[in-house]
Amino acid sequence: MTEVVDVPLPVRVELAHAAVQVLADEAGVDVLHIKGPAVHPGLRNYVRTGTDVDVIVRPSGVQALMAALAAHGWRVETTFEAGSAFDHAANLFHDSWGLLDVHRHYPGMDRDPAHAFDRLWADRGSVELAHVPCAVPEPLAQSLVLLLHAARTAHPGGDHPDLATNWADRTPQDRERIRALAADTGATVALAAATGHLDEYHGDPEAAVWEVFVHGGDRLDEWSARFRAARGPGAKASVLWRSLQVNRYYLAQKLGHAPSRTEVAVESVRRLAAGLRAVAGRVGRR
Amino acid sequence: MTDPHLFVASRTAWVEREGTVYAAPLPDGPPFVLAGSGAAIWLAIDHGGTLEEVIGRVAEDVGSPAELVAADVTSFVAGLVDAGLVVRRVAPVVPAPSHD
Numbered sequence: 001m002t003e004v005v006d007v008p009l010p011v012r013v014e015l016a017h018a019a020v021q022v023l024a025d026e027a028g029v030d031v032l033h034i035k036g037p038a039v040h041p042g043l044r045n046y047v048r049t050g051t052d053v054d055v056i057v058r059p060s061g062v063q064a065l066m067a068a069l070a071a072h073g074w075r076v077e078t079t080f081e082a083g084s085a086f087d088h089a090a091n092l093f094h095d096s097w098g099l100l101d102v103h104r105h106y107p108g109m110d111r112d113p114a115h116a117f118d119r120l121w122a123d124r125g126s127v128e129l130a131h132v133p134c135a136v137p138e139p140l141a142q143s144l145v146l147l148l149h150a151a152r153t154a155h156p157g158g159d160h161p162d163l164a165t166n167w168a169d170r171t172p173q174d175r176e177r178i179r180a181l182a183a184d185t186g187a188t189v190a191l192a193a194a195t196g197h198l199d200e201y202h203g204d205p206e207a208a209v210w211e212v213f214v215h216g217g218d219r220l221d222e223w224s225a226r227f228r229a230a231r232g233p234g235a236k237a238s239v240l241w242r243s244l245q246v247n248r249y250y251l252a253q254k255l256g257h258a259p260s261r262t263e264v265a266v267e268s269v270r271r272l273a274a275g276l277r278a279v280a281g282r283v284g285r286r
Numbered sequence: 287m288t289d290p291h292l293f294v295a296s297r298t299a300w301v302e303r304e305g306t307v308y309a310a311p312l313p314d315g316p317p318f319v320l321a322g323s324g325a326a327i328w329l330a331i332d333h334g335g336t337l338e339e340v341i342g343r344v345a346e347d348v349g350s351p352a353e354l355v356a357a358d359v360t361s362f363v364a365g366l367v368d369a370g371l372v373v374r375r376v377a378p379v380v381p382a383p384s385h386d
Binding site for chain 1: 297299301303308310314315316319
């Protein structure tokens, strides 16, 4: 019997799904496994080796799951707030299992994450990953998840390959059911972004963020879109405040070490100046 | 007293790929790699049974007399038990059907 670190990546990912499920069970938290080996056979017609584990956690259980993970050697690499335009996932690493993305909501289904999770959970299925039963969304819900992922994933040279199997090749009845699920989970605009109909929602604040992904844009475009998409003064103020904050994780990656207070302060000034220059540049072009 | 049966522990994750078994105690790991006869022993355990039955299955699998493989299989199984991947448990006795 040999204990090695050189386990093939697809095997390591499958084992990691099982490890996360056991911890979720111990913590009494519901999680849904998505992507990678959790995807229903036939929903991906191409070979793709996943590099990490992805789970959506019931929003009320986020803290309990994160505590359970931390107690068992998972280290946070990127916090929820630092990860993406959607503030949706924390990225963790474990010496035995590798990378894990914990989604506290799924991009596109973020209007009412608790309801969206309930909706996915109600029709869930189960798949054995490394001989451990893991809860997964039912196949049509998996299609919606893959479509929403495709909407924010650039695919050079044409459509994202998940579009064909999960939308174009689906029957009209299936597409209607996916639309209904999207409507019920608040993902109508995001689904439109995935299926090439985002223009129908031009002017909708929610469409702003997706337009950046579909049509391209820089960080200023992204923050501007997040500001427009934020609902209410409190949410808008939060976006504005965070746009000026230094992401310590990315700064550490850039510097190669944990940033000092001075380095954070310098980066804050640089970030503010860059933002002002970008705004001034746009005003000047008008 | 009946001999205990061998079972893959309930908190063990495992995957078989191309004749190699990757098994890990949950939730912390690490994964162990069982190649060759190690994989054969694991798969024999997964079928269930006592140590003697597992030895017989492995012997058949590798085409050797049970006496020749018994010591190695016993030692390997002990290692799996120590690692927490396999447990020994007395199998519940199933009552014979009544013919009243």
